[in-house]
Amino acid sequence: MARGTVQKIKDQAQDVHRRIMKKQKPSLKFPLRSLSNVKYDPKQGFLEMRGRKKERTLTVSTVKTFAQTLRMMALSKELVEQDDIATKREAYYVSKNWEECRFLEQTESDTVMDDVEALFELNREQLGFIPEEKGGEVAGRLVILDKDGDTGKTLRIDCTKFGSGAYSIPISVEHLKFETDAKFILAIETAGMFQRLVKHNYWKGAGCILVSMGGVPTRACRRFIRRLADFKRIPVYVFVDGDPYGISNIYRTLKVGSGNAAHLNEYFCVPQASFLGITPQDIVDYKLPTHPLKDVDIKRARDAIKNDPFFQHHRKWVQAMEHLLKMGVRAEQQALAKHGLNYVIERYLPEKLSHPERFLP
Amino acid sequence: MAKSASPKPGKGRPAPRRGAAIRTAAQKSQMKLFADDPSPAPAAAAPATGPAGKGRRGSGRRTGPAALPSLEPAAPIPAGAPVAPVTAGQRRRETAESMASRQREISVSEFFTKNRHLLGFDNPAKALLTAIKEAVDNSLDACEEAGILPDLRIAIREVGEERYRITVEDNGPGIVKQQVPRIFGKLLYGSKFHVLKQSRGQQGIGISAAGMYSQLTTGKPVRIVSRTGKGKPAHFYEIHIDTRKNAPEVLREGTVEWPHDHGTSVEMELQATYKKGRRSVDDYVAQTALANPHAAIGYTDPKGETVHHPRLTESLPHEPVAIKPHPYGVELGFLIKMLKETRARNLRGALQGDFSRVSGKVADEIAAAAGLRPEARPQNLQPDEVERLFKAIPGVRIMSPPTNCLSPIGEQLIRDGLAKMVPECDFYTSITRSPAVYRGNPFQIEAGLAYGGPLPADDLIDLWRFANRVPLQYQQAACAITRSVVLNDWKNYGLAQSRGALPAAPMVLFVHMASAWVPFTSESKEAIASYPEIVKEIRLALQECGRRLGGWIRHRRREEDAEKKRSYIEKYIPHIGIALREILGFPAKEEARVVETLKDTLERSRAI
Numbered sequence: 001m002a003r004g005t006v007q008k009i010k011d012q013a014q015d016v017h018r019r020i021m022k023k024q025k026p027s028l029k030f031p032l033r034s035l036s037n038v039k040y041d042p043k044q045g046f047l048e049m050r051g052r053k054k055e056r057t058l059t060v061s062t063v064k065t066f067a068q069t070l071r072m073m074a075l076s077k078e079l080v081e082q083d084d085i086a087t088k089r090e091a092y093y094v095s096k097n098w099e100e101c102r103f104l105e106q107t108e109s110d111t112v113m114d115d116v117e118a119l120f121e122l123n124r125e126q127l128g129f130i131p132e133e134k135g136g137e138v139a140g141r142l143v144i145l146d147k148d149g150d151t152g153k154t155l156r157i158d159c160t161k162f163g164s165g166a167y168s169i170p171i172s173v174e175h176l177k178f179e180t181d182a183k184f185i186l187a188i189e190t191a192g193m194f195q196r197l198v199k200h201n202y203w204k205g206a207g208c209i210l211v212s213m214g215g216v217p218t219r220a221c222r223r224f225i226r227r228l229a230d231f232k233r234i235p236v237y238v239f240v241d242g243d244p245y246g247i248s249n250i251y252r253t254l255k256v257g258s259g260n261a262a263h264l265n266e267y268f269c270v271p272q273a274s275f276l277g278i279t280p281q282d283i284v285d286y287k288l289p290t291h292p293l294k295d296v297d298i299k300r301a302r303d304a305i306k307n308d309p310f311f312q313h314h315r316k317w318v319q320a321m322e323h324l325l326k327m328g329v330r331a332e333q334q335a336l337a338k339h340g341l342n343y344v345i346e347r348y349l350p351e352k353l354s355h356p357e358r359f360l361p
Numbered sequence: 362m363a364k365s366a367s368p369k370p371g372k373g374r375p376a377p378r379r380g381a382a383i384r385t386a387a388q389k390s391q392m393k394l395f396a397d398d399p400s401p402a403p404a405a406a407a408p409a410t411g412p413a414g415k416g417r418r419g420s421g422r423r424t425g426p427a428a429l430p431s432l433e434p435a436a437p438i439p440a441g442a443p444v445a446p447v448t449a450g451q452r453r454r455e456t457a458e459s460m461a462s463r464q465r466e467i468s469v470s471e472f473f474t475k476n477r478h479l480l481g482f483d484n485p486a487k488a489l490l491t492a493i494k495e496a497v498d499n500s501l502d503a504c505e506e507a508g509i510l511p512d513l514r515i516a517i518r519e520v521g522e523e524r525y526r527i528t529v530e531d532n533g534p535g536i537v538k539q540q541v542p543r544i545f546g547k548l549l550y551g552s553k554f555h556v557l558k559q560s561r562g563q564q565g566i567g568i569s570a571a572g573m574y575s576q577l578t579t580g581k582p583v584r585i586v587s588r589t590g591k592g593k594p595a596h597f598y599e600i601h602i603d604t605r606k607n608a609p610e611v612l613r614e615g616t617v618e619w620p621h622d623h624g625t626s627v628e629m630e631l632q633a634t635y636k637k638g639r640r641s642v643d644d645y646v647a648q649t650a651l652a653n654p655h656a657a658i659g660y661t662d663p664k665g666e667t668v669h670h671p672r673l674t675e676s677l678p679h680e681p682v683a684i685k686p687h688p689y690g691v692e693l694g695f696l697i698k699m700l701k702e703t704r705a706r707n708l709r710g711a712l713q714g715d716f717s718r719v720s721g722k723v724a725d726e727i728a729a730a731a732g733l734r735p736e737a738r739p740q741n742l743q744p745d746e747v748e749r750l751f752k753a754i755p756g757v758r759i760m761s762p763p764t765n766c767l768s769p770i771g772e773q774l775i776r777d778g779l780a781k782m783v784p785e786c787d788f789y790t791s792i793t794r795s796p797a798v799y800r801g802n803p804f805q806i807e808a809g810l811a812y813g814g815p816l817p818a819d820d821l822i823d824l825w826r827f828a829n830r831v832p833l834q835y836q837q838a839a840c841a842i843t844r845s846v847v848l849n850d851w852k853n854y855g856l857a858q859s860r861g862a863l864p865a866a867p868m869v870l871f872v873h874m875a876s877a878w879v880p881f882t883s884e885s886k887e888a889i890a891s892y893p894e895i896v897k898e899i900r901l902a903l904q905e906c907g908r909r910l911g912g913w914i915r916h917r918r919r920e921e922d923a924e925k926k927r928s929y930i931e932k933y934i935p936h937i938g939i940a941l942r943e944i945l946g947f948p949a950k951e952e953a954r955v956v957e958t959l960k961d962t963l964e965r966s967r968a969i
Contacts, residue, residue, distance in 0.1 A: 009944055010944060013940075013941055013944040013945050014945065016937075016941065017941050017945060017947075017955065020937075020955055020958055020959050020962070021954075021955070021958060023958060023961070023962050024962070025962060025963070025966065058937075058959075058963070059963070059966065060925075060926040060929050060930065060963060060966075061929075063929055063930065063933040063934065063937075063963070064929070064932075064933050066933075066937065067933045067934075067936035067937045067940065068936075070936070070937055070940035070941065070944075071936055071939070071940045071943075073940065073944060074939075074940045074943035074944050077943070077944055078943070098936060099936075100932045100933060100936070101933065101936045
């Protein structure tokens with residue numbers, strides 16, 4: 001893979017060089033990174049790029065970004081060749097040597113990095129760049145096989161033995177192997193709900209693996225859940241807040257990937273995921289206390305119905321979203337505490353899990 | 362004209378008055394309301410009927426039967442005769458006699474004493490400016506008429522709290538001795554009212570009104586020194602105005618030693634305030650110098666600091682020639698008067714001789730359109746016939762009036778003047794439009810602008826308005842010039858402009874209207890009335906200046922873009938060379954070649 005990365009970078013640079021010497025203006029072709037350039041095919045299971053590209057030609061007004069992109073490519077090549085890595089923050093600081101080309105804010109360097117990723121249709125780990133983000137936490141009936149960094153010896157990590165704590169998903173998960181007899185994976189939005197389930201050893205009785213996503217799942221978290229689910233062929237149930245953010249941002253991204261980095265969705269998606277709750281119907285059935293939808297919520301829900309190919313493909317989702325909009329309210333996971341702190345363990349989850357076929361797609 | 366302008370109360374409504382007089386005369390004795398009124402009826406009636414009868418010669422025939430039967434005064438009805446009250450239960454507070462006793466001529470001077478705002482003396486700061494302006498107008502008009510390059514000295518001295526003495530001295534032809542009192546001590550006395558040509562003064566009010574204001578606020582007389590030529594004595598006068606009689610009152614006169622060969626000096630003291638900044642006398646003097654580049658003006662402010670505005674040209678402006686009125690511009694009353702007073706013996710001759718651009722053929726056409734014989738005696742025309750004539754005029758094609766009554770400043774001098782007054786700007790331009798006509802009056806619009814440089818970038822522009830070379834300082838919003846500027850879309854020329862506002866830009870905008878008769882909105886001559894023809898001409902002038910400015914601004918923007926492009930290329934292209942060398946590992950020589958080639962390619966390209 002490393003050699004492939006270097007070759008791709010060299011080929012692109014060669015093309016730029018050749019066109020410069022032919023007195024032409026070089027250009028780079030980037031896939032268009034937006035929801036409008038993705039399609040959803042349930043057989044594939046993730047949001048795929050439609051292949052539309054935008055061409056960035058070297059002109060006076062693009063010369064700065066163009067130079068920065070090339071310098072970022074050069075840095076990536078160096079990292080891969082030397083088998084080193086740089087965090088996004090470190091890459092930003094490296095640019096401080098580039099005189100006028102340096103980035104003034106990390107957001108600028110992150111954007112250029114995303115561009116390079118998309119340009120080569122590689123993920124940033126393959127380019128030698130790693131994020132600082134945490135991958136998520138795991139507890140339950142699972143043994144993870146990792147390697148000791150110094151000795152290369154296999155390490156067995158038993159996720160039942162973290163007590164009130166949890167296993168932390170690493171940034172790279174490709175080398176991990178698993179042993180488990182769990183029946184399903186429960187992916188949870190908030191750390192608070194995860195803590196409650198861990199504290200009461202919910203996984204023991206339910207025979208499952210608990211994963212805390214902490215908001216929108218990171219790539220590592222998505223990849224971890226995907227590999228685990230693929231490996232044991234077990235279903236993934238997603239338990240998030242009953243609001244447009246929980247549904248559209250967290251669940252959708254976990255299941256089919258994002259519109260922004262669609263070239264990577266193939267690896268960073270969990271097509272076997274289904275939506276346990278909180279559904280709009282749960283708000284009614286469980287008489288949950290609610291908050292009114294904010295303007296951004298309404299916009300997000302409408303956008304999902306109108307522009308998101310995933311939701312558009314599923315009639316049930318469109319209906320659920322419309323139901324939510326009609327009620328004009330949202331309900332958090334913790335709202336179940338109205339009926340008692342452990343109501344979620346004693347009533348809600350068992351009831352829901354007895355009918356997985358009713359989960360939203 | 363001066364006489365007819367004085368209002369005569371009681372005139373013009375004789376019939377109903379007399380009817381009322383009959384009734385009230387009877388009541389008077391009954392009710393004894395006005396026992397203190399001593400005036401006998403005949404005496405009271407005389408002044409009221411007098412002017413009405415005398416005012417119109419030959420009124421017997423024209424006004425005809427309507428007025429005749431009731432001509433008898435109220436006197437014949439015996440006082441004290443028992444007549445039943447007509448309006449029972451309502452107390453009459455006045456009778457015709459009691460009212461008549463107080464009905465008398467109001468002198469123009471008295472009228473303006475009470476209505477000083479009409480002449481521009483409504484506040485102390487404005488009064489100072491107006492007084493100086495009136496004197497300067499007169500001086501410049503006089504010099505130009507005499508063919509003398511004007512040399513003006515203006516001085517303001519502070520003589521007390523809110524009290525200033527102003528002096529305006531010129532090198533004009535001087536004023537003959539007998540005329541001095543009337544020119545400075547009588548309102549509506551002047552030489553320009555009856556003449557159609559471009560001049561600053563119009564009505565013969567200004568300088569005497571200034572004197573009156575001075576007299577009213579300080580009690581001091583106007584002091585005049587005038588000399589008409591070398592070897593002649595310089596006359597000295599101190600004049601008061603008798604506001605009742607509208608007549609001068611000479612307090613002192615004599616001859617004095619005067620250092621100049623010819624010219625006039627006016628001095629007056631008035632209650633006023635002196636301020637700096639917008640609408641100040643300082644600004645007025647500077648703008649006057651700008652609009653009169655042939656004049657040298659020295660100005661000493663109250664602090665004793667003197668500014669000299671040297672003349673920009675040694676040649677006098679083209680001398681405006683007086684023209685006859687154009688038929689399109691006359692009003693019915695004026696037409697009646699002209700036909701009555703004409704020396705011509707027939708209508709054709711009257712039209713041809715007394716109007717501009719009316720040939721014998723055109724005169725015949727007008728007469729035919731009105732259904733009149735060209736041979737008719739003008740004096741014999743009936744009022745309805747004159748009215749037909751009046752209505753026929755617009756239907757006949759008549760050549761535009763001659764324009765040699767105008768004397769524009771000229772494009773070059775406007776630009777030079779702006780460059781002197783608003784120095785170090787980035788761009789100057791000016792335009793003098795061809796003459797045009799509104800209501801039979803020829804006029805000409807000039808515009809100019811100074812842009813950029815030291816002017817404040819984000820403020821609204823400074824709009825300098827001029828009429829017949831006189832700067833207009835007040836009533837900006839009411840003026841046709843402002844209206845035209847606001848209506849124009851300056852965004853087309855790269856300036857910022859809010860809706861209904863002046864544009865915001867580092868710019869001074871100059872607009873001048875020259876005309877034989879400038880249609881001011883008031884006697885204080887502060888704003889030009891918005892005739893459509895005038896607004897249109899102003900806009901055309903503004904648009905031409907705006908286009909030139911817009912072209913220049915675009916050109917400069919292109920240059921700035923090109924500069925930015927060069928600097929971008931210099932800054933960032935080397936990094937593309939570095940990155941390619943790092944990735945492809947070619948030698949430094951190749952890197953230099955890449956950078957050179959790419960720089961060359963980009964510099965050639967037009968896209969930014």
